[in-house]
Amino acid sequence: MAKRVxxxxxxxxxxxxxxxxxxxNLCEMTALxxxxxxxxxxxxxxxxxxxxxxxxxxxxxxxxYRVALxxxxxxxxxxxxxxxxxxLFSVRSGAPVSMPGMMNTILNLGLNDEIAAGLARKTxxxxxxxxxxxxxxxMFANVVLEADGEQFEHEIEKYKAAxxxxxxxEMSAGxxxxxxxxxxTLVDFPEDPFVxxxxxxxxxFLSWHTPRAYVYREMNNIPETLGTAVNVQAMVFGNFGDxxxxxxxxxxxxxxxxxxxxxxxxxxxxxxDVVAGTxxxxxxxxxxxxxxxxxxxxxxxxxxxxxxxxxxxxxxxxVQEGKLYMLQTRSGKRTGRASVKIAVDMVxxxxxxxxxxxxxxxxxxxxxxxxxxxxxxxxTEIVAxxxxxxxxxxxxxxxxxxxxxxxxxxxxxxxxxxxRETTPEDIHGMKVAAxxxxxxxxxxxxxxxxxxxxxxxxxxxxxxxxxxxxxxxxTTAGGVVIxxxxxxxxxxxxxxxxxxxxxxxxxxxxxxxQILLSWADEHRRLKVRxxxxxxxxxxxxxxxxxxxxxxxxxxxMFFDAERIDQMRGMILAENREERQRYLDKLxxxxxxxxxxxxxxxxxxxxxxxxxxxxxxxxxPHSEDDMVALAGRINKPLEKIRAMTESLxxxxxxxxxxxxxxxxxxxxxxxxxVKAIISAAVRxxxxxxxxxxxxxxxxxxxxxxxxxxxxIIDRGIQAVMKEKHVSVPYKIGTMxxxxxxxxxxxxxxxxxxxxxxxxxxxxxxxxxxxxxxVGKFLPMYLExxxxxxxxxxxxxxxxxxxxxxxxxxxxRARKPGIKYGICGEHGGDPRSIQFFHDLGLxxxxxxxxRVPVARIAAAQAKVRRETEARRT
Ligand code: ADP
Ligand code: MG
Ligand code: MG
Numbered sequence: 009m010a011k012r013v014x015x016x017x018x019x020x021x022x023x024x025x026x027x028x029x030x031x032x033n034l035c036e037m038t039a040l041x042x043x044x045x046x047x048x049x050x051x052x053x054x055x056x057x058x059x060x061x062x063x064x065x066x067x068x069x070x071x072x073y074r075v076a077l078x079x080x081x082x083x084x085x086x087x088x089x090x091x092x093x094x095x096l097f098s099v100r101s102g103a104p105v106s107m108p109g110m111m112n113t114i115l116n117l118g119l120n121d122e123i124a125a126g127l128a129r130k131t132x133x134x135x136x137x138x139x140x141x142x143x144x145x146x147m148f149a150n151v152v153l154e155a156d157g158e159q160f161e162h163e164i165e166k167y168k169a170a171x172x173x174x175x176x177x178e179m180s181a182g183x184x185x186x187x188x189x190x191x192x193t194l195v196d197f198p199e200d201p202f203v204x205x206x207x208x209x210x211x212x213f214l215s216w217h218t219p220r221a222y223v224y225r226e227m228n229n230i231p232e233t234l235g236t237a238v239n240v241q242a243m244v245f246g247n248f249g250d251x252x253x254x255x256x257x258x259x260x261x262x263x264x265x266x267x268x269x270x271x272x273x274x275x276x277x278x279x280x281d282v283v284a285g286t287x288x289x290x291x292x293x294x295x296x297x298x299x300x301x302x303x304x305x306x307x308x309x310x311x312x313x314x315x316x317x318x319x320x321x322x323x324x325x326x327v328q329e330g331k332l333y334m335l336q337t338r339s340g341k342r343t344g345r346a347s348v349k350i351a352v353d354m355v356x357x358x359x360x361x362x363x364x365x366x367x368x369x370x371x372x373x374x375x376x377x378x379x380x381x382x383x384x385x386x387x388t389e390i391v392a393x394x395x396x397x398x399x400x401x402x403x404x405x406x407x408x409x410x411x412x413x414x415x416x417x418x419x420x421x422x423x424x425x426x427x428r429e430t431t432p433e434d435i436h437g438m439k440v441a442a443x444x445x446x447x448x449x450x451x452x453x454x455x456x457x458x459x460x461x462x463x464x465x466x467x468x469x470x471x472x473x474x475x476x477x478x479x480x481x482x483t484t485a486g487g488v489v490i491x492x493x494x495x496x497x498x499x500x501x502x503x504x505x506x507x508x509x510x511x512x513x514x515x516x517x518x519x520x521x522q523i524l525l526s527w528a529d530e531h532r533r534l535k536v537r538x539x540x541x542x543x544x545x546x547x548x549x550x551x552x553x554x555x556x557x558x559x560x561x562x563x564x565m566f567f568d569a570e571r572i573d574q575m576r577g578m579i580l581a582e583n584r585e586e587r588q589r590y591l592d593k594l595x596x597x598x599x600x601x602x603x604x605x606x607x608x609x610x611x612x613x614x615x616x617x618x619x620x621x622x623x624x625x626x627x628p629h630s631e632d633d634m635v636a637l638a639g640r641i642n643k644p645l646e647k648i649r650a651m652t653e654s655l656x657x658x659x660x661x662x663x664x665x666x667x668x669x670x671x672x673x674x675x676x677x678x679x680x681v682k683a684i685i686s687a688a689v690r691x692x693x694x695x696x697x698x699x700x701x702x703x704x705x706x707x708x709x710x711x712x713x714x715x716x717x718x719i720i721d722r723g724i725q726a727v728m729k730e731k732h733v734s735v736p737y738k739i740g741t742m743x744x745x746x747x748x749x750x751x752x753x754x755x756x757x758x759x760x761x762x763x764x765x766x767x768x769x770x771x772x773x774x775x776x777x778x779x780x781v782g783k784f785l786p787m788y789l790e791x792x793x794x795x796x797x798x799x800x801x802x803x804x805x806x807x808x809x810x811x812x813x814x815x816x817x818x819r820a821r822k823p824g825i826k827y828g829i830c831g832e833h834g835g836d837p838r839s840i841q842f843f844h845d846l847g848l849x850x851x852x853x854x855x856x857r858v859p860v861a862r863i864a865a866a867q868a869k870v871r872r873e874t875e876a877r878r879t
C-alpha cells in the first residue's frame with residue numbers, strides 16, 4: 009500500500025504532484041534548515057481515494073497519521089489534546105497547482121474549553137488563549153460545520169456595541185470568553201481534538217469541490233482530477249502580543265518587478281488578518297524598526313529562498329515573541345510588467361538563461377504592455393487614493409456586488425466593482441469587471457492578488473472611502489458621494505480614483521520588454537505576420553514586430569462610405585460597360601489603398617486575399633437605405649430590390665463567395681489584380697520593395713486555381729507590359745475547406761504558398777456556423793462536450809489532422825511551398841505550439857497579438873528543445 013502520510017522532513021520541492029505545492033515547499037524549506045513549524049502531509053492520491061470511496065477517508069488513514077502526529081509532538085515538545093502542554097495545529101489545503109485562498113484552512117485546531125484554559129495558564133496570556141479559541145470555533149464552524157460566517161462577526165459587533173468597545177484590541181480575555189459562550193449556542197461543536205482533526209481533514213478534501221474552486225480551476229485550466237493534499241502543521245502565534253505578528257512578502261516587487269524586498273506586516277495579528285485585508289498592514293520595513301533581528305533573519309531568508317528557487321518568491325511568515333517562523337513559499341504571482349522585468353533582470357544577474365526567461369513570461373502577461381493607461385495629461389480631480397494594486401486604467405459604471413457586476417456587464421456596459429474588501433466568493437464579479445476598487449486590504453489582499461493575476465486594473469486600501477452597500481453609495485474622505493451607476497475612472501498604476509471617463513493613452517513598451525522580445529526573435533523559428541488592411545493597422549503591426557501582412561482582406565477597403573456605392577453600383581450593373589465603369593473607379597481606390605500598404609510594409613510580404621464575402625453583404629437591406637441608394641446611383645428602386653432579393657442565400661457561409669466570385673465575375677478579379685500590381689509598380693518607382701502575394705480564397709479543387717491563376721496572370725502581364733516594370737509576386741491559395749486540405753497534393757504544383765484559414769476550416773470541419781455557435785457552444789463547454797472553444801484554440805484532433813495531411817502531402821509533392829496560418833488561431837499560444845510542431849513558416853494575427861505570438865513562438869521552440877535535452 010502506498011504511503012499516505014509524509015512528515016515535513018520526508019519530501020522535497022519536486023514532490024508537488026504527491027504533496028501539493030504548499031507541502032512540497034514546506035518540506036524543501038525544512039530541508040534548507042529554515043524555521044518551519046513541524047508537521048505532516050496527507051497526499052493528493054489520498055484525496056482521490058477519498059472521492060472515489062464516496063467522500064470517505066481510507067480505513068487506515070487515521071492510524072497512519074497518528075504515528076506521524078506522535079513524531080510531531082516529540083519534535084515540538086508539546087502534546088495534541090493535552091491541557092497541561094497543548095499542541096495546536098493548522099490544517100491547510102495545498103494542491104499541486106497554486107490556488108491561493110480557493111480552498112480551506114483551519115487554524116488553532118485542538119482547542120476545547122479545558123485545553124483553552126490550560127493554554128491560558130501555560131502561556132500566562134488568557135487574552136491570547138481565548139482569542140485563539142474563538143477564532144478556532146469560528147473557522148471550524150464556517151469550514152467544517154458549514155455555518156453562516158456572517159453571524160459570528162455579527163455577534164462580535166453586537167457585543168462591542170453593547171459594551172462600548174471599538175475594536176478587537178479592546179476586547180479582554182473575559183470578553184472573548186463571553187463571545188465563545190454565545191458561539192456555542194449557535195453551533196454544535198466537537199470537543200474531542202481527534203474528532204476535530206478528522207473532520208477538518210475531510211473538510212479540506214471537500215473544499216476541492218467548492219464553487220469558487222471550480223471557477224478558479226476553469227479560469228486557469230487546472231484539471232479537476234488533481235485533488236488537494238492536506239498539510240497538518242504545528243501552530244505558531246502571531247497574535248501573542250506586541251513582539252508577535254504576521255506578514256506576507258515578495259522577494260521582488262510584484263507590481264513593477266523592482267529588485268527590492270517588498271512586504272506587509274501586522275503586529276499582534278494572525279496571518280488570516282493580513283490575507284483577509286480587514287486591517288490595513290504596515291510595510292515590512294516597520295519590522296526593521298521594531299524587531300531588527302527578526303527583520304535581518306527574514307531578509308536573509310528571502311534572499312536565500314529566491315536564489316534556491318531561482319524565481320521570485322511569495323512568502324508567508326509569522327513572528328511569535330520575537331522568533332521568526334516560515335509558513336509558506338511559492339513562486340509569486342506578478343503583473344505582466346513585473347514578470348518581464350524580473351525575467352530580464354535575472355538573466356542579467358546570471359540566475360537564469362535567456363530560454364528560461366522566455367518561459368517565465370506568460371503570453372497573457374505580454375498584453376499588459378499593450379493595455380491602455382490613464383493619460384497623465386488628462387487626469388481630472390482625484391477624489392480618492394489607494395494602493396496601486398494592479399496597473400492599467402479603466403472606466404466604468406459603479407456596482408457594489410459581484411452579482412450586480414455580472415448583471416450590468418451582461419448588458420455590455422463596462423463596470424467598476426466597488427467593495428469594502430473582496431473574498432473568493434466575488435470571483436465571478438471580478439472576472440467581468442473592468443476595474444476593482446476596495447476600501448480595505450493591502451497590496452497582497454485577495455482583491456490585489458486576484459486582479460493582478462487577471463490583468464484587471466485595481467486599487468485596494470482606498471482609505472477614507474466609506475461604502476454603504478444598502479444605500480448604494482461610496483463617500484470619499486472629501487465628502488464626494490459616488491453612487492451606483494456613476495461612471496468613474498481608476499488609475500491602477502497610481503492608485504487614483506477620478507469621476508467620469510478620463511481618456512487613456514495607448515499602452516507603452518519598456519526597454520526590458522524590447523530585450524525580451526529580441527530574445528524571442530532569436531529563439532523562434534515561426535515568423536509572425538499580421539492581419540491588417542489599413543495603413544494605420546499595418547504601421548502598428550510593423551511597430552509591434554510583424555514581419556509582413558499575412559492577410560489583407562480587400563473587401564474591408566470597399567466598406568468605406570465613399571466606396572460602398574461604387575461597389576454597389578458594380579454589383580447592380582446590368583451590362584458589361586456599366587460594370588466596367590464602376591470597376592474603373594474601384595480600381596483607383598484599391599490601387600491607392602494597396603500603395604499605402606506597400607509603403608508601410610516596404611521590404612516585407614503582403615498577402616492580399618481576393619474578394620471573399622457574399623455580395624449581398626455589400627447591399628442595403630432596409631427599405632429606407634434602398635430608397636436612398638436608388639437616388640444616389642440613379643437606379644430604379646425596383647431593380648435594387650429585385651437584385652437584393654436574388655442575391656439572398658439560405659446558407660451564405662457555404663454560398664456564393666470566395667473564389668466562386670472570381671469564377672463568375674472574372675472582371676472583378678482582374679480589376680483587383682491590376683490594382684495590386686499597379687500599386688506595386690508605383691512603389692517600385694518610389695524606390696520601395698513591395699512583395700505582393702495574391703491569395704485565392706475558399707478553394708476546393710485545382711481547376712479553380714488554374715482558371716483563376718490565368719485571370720491573375722493576364723492582369724499582371726497587362727500592367728507590367730504597360731508600365732515596363734517587373735514586379736516580383738507570388739500566387740497562393742487559402743486552405744479553408746476540408747476538400748482543399750485533403751486534396752492538397754493536387755493543389756501543390758499550382759501554388760507557391762498555402763495559408764490555412766482556420767476559422768472557416770474549423771467551421772466546415774465541425775459544421776458549426778461561426779455566426780451561430782453562441783446559441784449552443786456555451787452549453788457544449790459547460791457539459792464538457794468540447795474541451796475548449798475550437799474557434800479560439802485549434803482542435804488538434806480533427807482540424808489539426810487536416811492540417812497535417814495537407815502539409816505532409818503537398819510538401820511531398822512539391823517541396824518549398826510556404827505555409828502560414830491566418831485565422832484567429834494564429835495568435836493563440838496553445839495553437840502556436842501546434843503550428844510550430846507542424847513546421848509551418850508563419851502565423852498571422854491581429855496587430856496587438858503580434859508580440860504575444862512572438863513570445864509564444866519562441867516558447868514553442870524552447871519547450872521542445874528542453875524536452876529533447878531531458879530525454
Ligand atoms: P492559503 O493557501 O489560502 O494561502 P494557508 O494554508 O497558507 O492558506 O493559510 C492561510 C494563513 O493561515 C497563512 O497565511 C498563515 O498566516 C496562517 N497559518 C497557516 N498555518 C499556520 C501555522 N502553522 N501557524 C500559524 N499560522 C498559520
Ligand atoms: Mg498561504
Ligand atoms: Mg474564409
